[in-house]
Amino acid sequence: MTTLEERPATTHDGAVRTLLRMRVREGCEQAFEEAWREAAAQIATVPGNVRQELLRDAADPRTFLVAADWADRAAVDGFGRSEARETLTAALRDLREDADRSTFEVLYGITGGEQASHVRVDISTKVAPGEEEAFERAYAIVTDRLRGTKGLIREELLREPDSDLYHIFAEWESDEDFRNWVEDPSHADQSGPLIRWLSVFFQRKLYEIRFRPQEAGVRGIRAAAAPPVPAPAPAPAVPAAPAAAPAPVEAPAEVPAPRAAVSEPVTAPIDLGSLPSPVPAPPAARTRAASEVLVVGAGPAGLTAGIELARRGVAVRVVDKRPEASTQADKAIGIHCRTMEIWEDQGVVTEAMDAGSWLYGQTVFVNGKRTHQVDWSGLEELPYAHLGLPQYETERILTGRLRSLGVEVERGVELTGFTQDDEGVTATLTHSSGDVEAARAAYLVGADGASSAVRAQLGLRFEGGLSMFPQLFMLGDVDVDWEMPPGHLVRWVRIEDDGDFTGMLVCVPLRGRNRYRVATLAPKRLQDTIGTGVVPPGFWKEYDPPGLADIQAAIDDLGPAGTTASNLRWSSIFRIKHGIVDRYREGRVFVAGDAAHLHPPAGGQGMNTGIQDAWNLSWKLALAVRGEASPGLLDSYDAERRPAGKAIVDRAVAIAFTDEMDMEDEKAQFLLEMQMTMNYAGSPLVGEDAGRPGARDGFDGGPEPGHRAPDVTGLRRFGVAHDLRVFDLTRGTHATLLLSADGTADTGALEELAAAVRRDTRGQVRPYLVLAPGTAVPPLVELPVLSDPDGRFRAAYGITGAGTAAYVVRPDGHVGFRARPVREDTLREHLAGVYAL
Structure with missing residues (x-):
């Protein structure tokens, strides 16, 4: 265990750090390391050079980071004119594919023992103009809380001059120490003051330290040559919690992660009879006529995909491993204005309005004081307002619409594996009877939820900001005796003087007088009961539901004094890790909904975003199936929906840890949250x-x-x-x-x-x-x-x-x-x- 020095963290007046990111030609990794080592010895003689390191991207062995500390900017400028720089450039020129360089001011840091380390973690985030001082002050608070953290050697806050980009550059004894810290829910307690900055525009990269020259106070280290990176083994069909799950990270835009080649969509009508025969199935397997699209999962996203494909005459199957449809309360409840427009097009909007209740506005309290009261009525330019409708009702309505198009959801049918080739996908489906089926389809859509088997088999990585650490949420449907504006979402948050976020309570009105869906972070008592441990992305598991006393305690802690909760009809408690996958498509297989992105349960963003995923994908798939799509049409699904999904995940997490109203224009914020202003302006398709x-x-x-x-x-x-x-x-x-x-x-x-x-x-x-x-x-x-x-x-x-x-x-x-x-x-x-x- 590393013990940090017990002394105040200090600023580094005048100090600067240069970061040179290089991608090396394939097969030149060892030569690159040796060339840099020789050049580094000469750089160490340049006046003002304090420290140098060579780091390698843990996820991409061909990407290196050269980090150098300098006494001041004049020293950096002097190096730029020196013979040592020419030596470095000449030594590396023929070994690299590309490079980019940045210079940062070193603002603040904590330092531990002078030990050889193995990894560096580069965390970058953007800070809005005018918030720099508050951000740096919050960082200082967090560094004090981090003292004594197992495996943390040193950490510094860097700022790129004349930019809104900050870097937290941390050194850990091992990637295991770092990942164990990330997986521990107490991470949130330590990082609380920084939460609102570490959830949007957030990137994290993990680097192995390959070489550090001899320097004053720090012994040089030379890592052993890394073994060849083996080809990844096929992922299991059903995800299992690994002993130490890799930290999901997002690669900087300058160094895109290598991806498998994606085959182009078909450009001629598919003759199902000509599809290659399925892979040999187990003796008990049975086969049936091939479909054009197989949709796995009958939640809102999967049902939307089924409806849109069936409307276009596509032969679609929708399977779901749940033996029965949901018939009681569950997590999602808010139907966005944009989703209402989609439902009008699908022909179900009237049924939804009849089953739901209108949400008229939002009232926000911060530290017990009302700070905002927004009325959503009177937006005449919107065809529909915000509707409250439990997810089981949403699924009932969409299932009925799918049935009217001649497609029945096949329940008790689980996807247990699949393979794909240039002509289609062969899926192994296990029925509740024990029968195993080899199902053939031209395309497969994984809409199978937070614990997606499709996502697991494709090996998709989850990426995210601070939201990637696990959180424990508690939900319940209760009657409350307060007097709040009818139809208003009511939110309470508590933010300490130091900016630390210490509580949130979101209450969404349901049908009935003073009946609400209550969502809150679970209290520490329940967290201690459940314990800690590695949590993969998703609604990892649910636990014994909380009782009325737990809901009452949350209201007592954050809500108005004297409020009584009663008549608990449903409750749930679960751990979740938020984020978004690194890609939405792999060949002929796509992911949508919770299989692709996970959000906090408050706000209804997850379900509505999943519906829009399927809405975007299905018309493109239908054209591809009929041979009427342009060659790049299916690529536009990832190009359009992943940036939209990332923006929505980032914002949902950020709002969950703020006072909920972070825009001066309340109407603009409402339209953004209702996804009315979500757009594909950067798409190659427009x-x-x-x-x-x-x-x-x-x-x-x-x-x-x-x-x-x-x-x-x-x-x-x-x-x-x-x-x-x-x-x-x-x-x-x-x-x-x-x-x-x-x-x-x-x-x-x-x-x-x-x-x-x-x-x-x-x-x-x-x-x-x-x-x-x-x-x-x-x-x-x-x-x-x-x-x-x-x-x-x-x-x-x-x-x-x-x-x-x-x-x-x-x-x-x-x-x-x-x-x-x-x-x-x-x-x-x-x-x-x-x-x-």
């Missing part, structure tokens, strides 16, 4: 043609490419006595081409373009012409025409002035492309990136 710079072309606002296409009311169509909405045009399994024109446009040319688009996409894109106010309806045959008498459509979609404009709205309701004026070549170029034209 784009625009906004005309020439400085010309009168382009858009004056309106939804940008990748953003949600807003609904608009007040459209008129001949023969229809009532107003229409944009959602009336986009509803269904197709994409929509919205063409806008006034009296100056050549509507005949637009009609020809629309006919060509409909023909070339085989009806997957439906065009409509929306005319500006006062424009006469032309006698068109091939292009449906609507009018926009009040100009609402043009205003919402940023169309001003004369001429034409176009929006392509994807089947998932996001803008895929927009153009002003309409040009056939750019429109077709976009469509070719989606469809096999």
Whole structure:
């Protein structure tokens, strides 16, 4: 055990550290180490050089980090002009593929005994402008709490000059010591003051120390040559808790982790009869006709995938290892505004509204004082508000919709393994009867929840911020006798003067007077009863449910004085580790929902995000199955949903440990939490043609490419006595081409373009012409025409002035492309990136 020196941590005035990250050519690792060792001896003679280390990425043996400490910036500048720098550059030039360099100010640190160490941990995070002093003060508090931590040798806080990026550069005796600390729930107690900064924009990398030259006070060490990295063994179908689980880390953007090659989607219709025969099955195995897509898991994400595939005529199977559907309360309850729009498209929104209850607003208390009261009503631009609906009701409604499409959930059927090849996937399904089936499908979707067998077999790594340590949550449905605004989510948090987060209580109203779902971190008494230990990602296990006294104690601790809880109908306590997998696709296998990302139970982000995963993936899979997808279409699932999922995980964790209202614009925060402003702006699948710079072309606002296409009311169509909405045009399994024109446009040319688009996409894109106010309806045959008498459509979609404009709205309701004026070549170029034209 390392004992840290019992003295105050000190700042390092003027000291700087340079970090040079290099990726070495394959097979050159040993030569690189030797070359650097020789160059380091010369660098040690440069005035102002204090310390040097060579580190290797524990997850990628070809990535090295050269760390050097300097007395001040002048010393670094002097090295940049020295012969030693030229020697280093020349020695390493032909051995590396790429490199990047950063210089940091050393701000603060703790130092232990002068011992040889084995690993360095580089934790980076961003700090918002104006919060630097508070962050550094919180770090100082945390360093005091870390004294005496087993295996921690030294730690420093670095800041990149003129940047919002900080690094915590820690040295540990071994990766086992570091990982044991991360896995211990008391980690949260030590890191409390830093929680709100270590959950968003967080990255963590673990490095092995390969070499440290002889220097004053520190003996040089030379690690033994690392053995060849063996090929990973196939993961078991069902995850098991390892003795020491590797710390999930996120690779910096500059050094992408190597990934297995991903096969392209098929570009010709699949002949199921021509699929290769399944792998030899055990003697007891049976086979059945191949499906086009096998969905594993019948939670909200899996059911959504099944519905969307079945709506498009895809032969889909949905299996679930649970013998029966849920019939009682469970973790998820809030239905976001965006999910309500999806349910309208699927035809279940009315049933959901009838079974649920509206959530009207949010009231927040910090340290017992009300700090925010937000009213969510009156947002007239939103088609639907926030609904409260228990997850078992959500699953009941979605299961009924899937059944109406001719697909029954196959229950008591567990995925116990699978293989994949260039033509499809062969899954081993074990039925509750004991029968084993070899099931063949073109694609497999793993929506099998937090303990996903699909995720385990693919070997997907979970990544995350501070949220990666395990937490114990307690939930319960109770009646309470307080007087709170009807329909309001009520939140209490406690934040100490030093910034330490020490408690949270979230209460979501349910149907019935003063009935709430209570969510809180479990008290220490229950944590001590359950104990500690390595926890893999997911809802690792559930324990004996808490009683009414436990719920009452949480309310007494954080809620209003004198409140009494009664009539406990359901409760649960479970440990969870949050995070997101490193990729959403491996060949013909995809993950969605809790199999891909895990969130705190408060806020409803997990279930709603999973539904959107399936909503995004299914229309793309259907096109691939029919051979109507562009070669890169399926790649866009990971490109779009993983960044969205990461942003949602980061934010959900951050909000769970703050005062819940971290944005000045309360409406903007609500829209963000309801995923109304979630977008795919960075996707390779979206784009625009906004005309020439400085010309009168382009858009004056309106939804940008990748953003949600807003609904608009007040459209008129001949023969229809009532107003229409944009959602009336986009509803269904197709994409929509919205063409806008006034009296100056050549509507005949637009009609020809629309006919060509409909023909070339085989009806997957439906065009409509929306005319500006006062424009006469032309006698068109091939292009449906609507009018926009009040100009609402043009205003919402940023169309001003004369001429034409176009929006392509994807089947998932996001803008895929927009153009002003309409040009056939750019429109077709976009469509070719989606469809096999």
